[in-house]
Amino acid sequence: MPKTQLGLGGAVAIGLASMLGAGVFVVFASAYKIAANLIFVSIAIAAMVAMLNSAAIYQLAKQIDRPGGVYAYSRVYLNNSWSFLSGFAFVFGKIASIAAIAIVFQRYVFPQIAFWPSFAAISILTLVNILGINRTALVATVLSLTTVGFLATFSILGLASPGNLSAEAFALPPENPLTSVLVGAGVVFFAFAGYARVATLGDEVRDSKRNIPKAIVISLAFVLILYMVLAWVLLDGMGKQLQLTEIPVAELFQTLSGVAWLTPVVAAAASLGSMLALLAGVSRTAASMAEDGELPTVFKLRNRFNAPWVAEVVVAAGATALASIGEIIWVIGFSSFSVLFYYAVGHVSALNQPREQRLAPRWLNVFGAVLCASLALSFGLNTFLISTGILALAFAIRRLWLSQRPR
Numbered sequence: 001m002p003k004t005q006l007g008l009g010g011a012v013a014i015g016l017a018s019m020l021g022a023g024v025f026v027v028f029a030s031a032y033k034i035a036a037n038l039i040f041v042s043i044a045i046a047a048m049v050a051m052l053n054s055a056a057i058y059q060l061a062k063q064i065d066r067p068g069g070v071y072a073y074s075r076v077y078l079n080n081s082w083s084f085l086s087g088f089a090f091v092f093g094k095i096a097s098i099a100a101i102a103i104v105f106q107r108y109v110f111p112q113i114a115f116w117p118s119f120a121a122i123s124i125l126t127l128v129n130i131l132g133i134n135r136t137a138l139v140a141t142v143l144s145l146t147t148v149g150f151l152a153t154f155s156i157l158g159l160a161s162p163g164n165l166s167a168e169a170f171a172l173p174p175e176n177p178l179t180s181v182l183v184g185a186g187v188v189f190f191a192f193a194g195y196a197r198v199a200t201l202g203d204e205v206r207d208s209k210r211n212i213p214k215a216i217v218i219s220l221a222f223v224l225i226l227y228m229v230l231a232w233v234l235l236d237g238m239g240k241q242l243q244l245t246e247i248p249v250a251e252l253f254q255t256l257s258g259v260a261w262l263t264p265v266v267a268a269a270a271s272l273g274s275m276l277a278l279l280a281g282v283s284r285t286a287a288s289m290a291e292d293g294e295l296p297t298v299f300k301l302r303n304r305f306n307a308p309w310v311a312e313v314v315v316a317a318g319a320t321a322l323a324s325i326g327e328i329i330w331v332i333g334f335s336s337f338s339v340l341f342y343y344a345v346g347h348v349s350a351l352n353q354p355r356e357q358r359l360a361p362r363w364l365n366v367f368g369a370v371l372c373a374s375l376a377l378s379f380g381l382n383t384f385l386i387s388t389g390i391l392a393l394a395f396a397i398r399r400l401w402l403s404q405r406p407r
Contacts, residue, residue, distance in 0.1 A: 008211045008218075011198055015219030018194030020147045021274035022104040024227070025249050025267050027191045028234050030329050033243040035184030036174040039231055042184030047224040049185070049375060050192040052368035053343040054216045056350040057196040059359045068288055069196070070346040075292075077349040081395070084294045086345040087285065088394050092387075093338025094282040095315055097193060098122065099322035100331040101274050107246050107328075108267035118323040125276050126316040129283065130309045150266040151226060154249065157256040158233030169239040182378035186336045187329070189375060191227065193339065195220060246328075279319075283311035294398065333383040337376045341391075344372040 006014070028039070035042045060073040068075075071087035102118035110117040174180035198215045205211050234242050237252045245251055250263040287308035290299035299311045322331050347369035351362055377384060 006205045008205075008214055011205045011211055011215035012219050012222075015195065015198040015215055016148065016222065018198070019192055019219065019223050020151070020226075020270070021191075021194065022101040022267065022271040023191035023193065024147075024151065024230065025108060025263075025270070026104050026246070026328060027188050027332070028227075028231050029242050029245055029248040030332065031184040031187045032231075032235065034174070034187060035180045036172040037170050038174055038177060038181050039184055039188075039235075040228060041181050043188050043224070043227050043231060045181065045185035045371070045375075046188040046192055047220060047227075049189060049340075049343075049368070049371050050195045051216070051220055052364060052371065053346065054196050054198070054220070055213075055360055056343070056347050056365055056368055058212060058216065059350050059353065059357070060346065062359070063353065063357050068285065070342050070349065071285065071289065074345050074349045077352040078345070080294070082345055082348075084289070084398055085391060085395060086342050087289050087294065089338040089342045089345075089391060091282055091286055091289075091315070092318075092390060093335050093342060094278055094285075095318040096322055096331050096335035096338065097190070098275055098278050098282070098315070098319035099325075100190065100328055100335055101271050101278070102319065102323045103326065103328045103331065105268060105271035105275075106323075108250055108264045108271070111247065114326060115324055119320055121272065121275065122279075122316050122319050122323065125272065125279055126312050128276065129280050130303065130307050130312050131305055146266060147270050148226075150262070151230065154253050154256070155226070155229045155233055158237055158252065159229070161237065161256055169235045169242065172240060179378060182375055183380075186340070186375040186378055187332055188227070189336050189340070190332045192220075192223065193335075195223075196343075279312065279315060283308050283315045286311040286315065293402075296401075330383075333379040334387055337379055337383050337387045338391075340372040340376040341387075344369045344376070347372065 031042055032039050057069065057073075060070075060077075064073050064076055066072045068087070069090065071083055071090060074086050075083035099118070102121050105121050106113065106115070106117040174184075195216070198212060198219060205215070234248055234252060237255065238245070238248065242248055247263075250260075250267070253263045254260045286295060287300045287302070289295045290297055290311070299314070300308060301310045303309045322334065325331060347365040350358075350365045351369075
């Protein structure tokens, strides 16, 4: 029986489903608080970083068909140490993503209750994954279409309703333009997460050499335009109040439509769908690292549903600990820093590919790696020290553990 393949439309749909999640409901308020009227520049930079990262992943994925993303690619083109660091950074970064999305869920659905809604959501979804009941592609498509439909309605209502505070909002400059734009881009980058999923589809897409690059460009362009419109609508409708709210989309949508209940429902669907997919993906990456001997073998233990239950529990515990911080900008900082480090290693891996395997000039990978590093470092000294400290500690424990293993 011939293998079922996606067309261009299906690949674009997966790209949109991977990107349009819970992050869109919070990042614009945080980014505006940082970048002020330069928020549109931050959105454009975040999109450019996502595009360059996707191009590097696509180039690598055409040569290496093993699952694992940059963790697998750097194992071939760099060495096992860089592979471990990229894999661990991915796991830590995505654990922080789960925590951030859990905070979004709590703020939109149970705004009067701190922490416990986040804890409950993570716990229940972890149990679902342990039982082997994973989200299907159909459910992912339904959730993404629901989110797109809601955001499109929100944008149309906002564009049709002239704002009263737009002049002062658009006139507000940041204190330090360069740093503020980069930090704002790092925050918005969180809302682009998932873009590289299209690049790794491989022969699941019909005429993949032509359709995968097209799908990456189309899906990223659509999301970029949507985010620009959303930022405009929020600024035009809320003015400087945008930097004072934790649930900007809910507050403005209620003002525009008079409907209070719809936004929490959509935010809950986006949050729960994103967390379910992330919990499954991160735990399986940890299990793959354990199978390679990069993490303790206990992480690869699977139950009768073939779910890596130990990894699921550890990932959930880490996400719960980060969610207890409660400050979403901190958690997004940890997530974006680690994921940007992961993609920087991806660019360096692509740099090491021989000429015959390359699809783009090397300078694009250099530029992509520099942009990733710039955004990661812009989050400030505390984020840098904590994140690199965790990576260094994990690497030191790995070296000690490997030295104790029988040869």
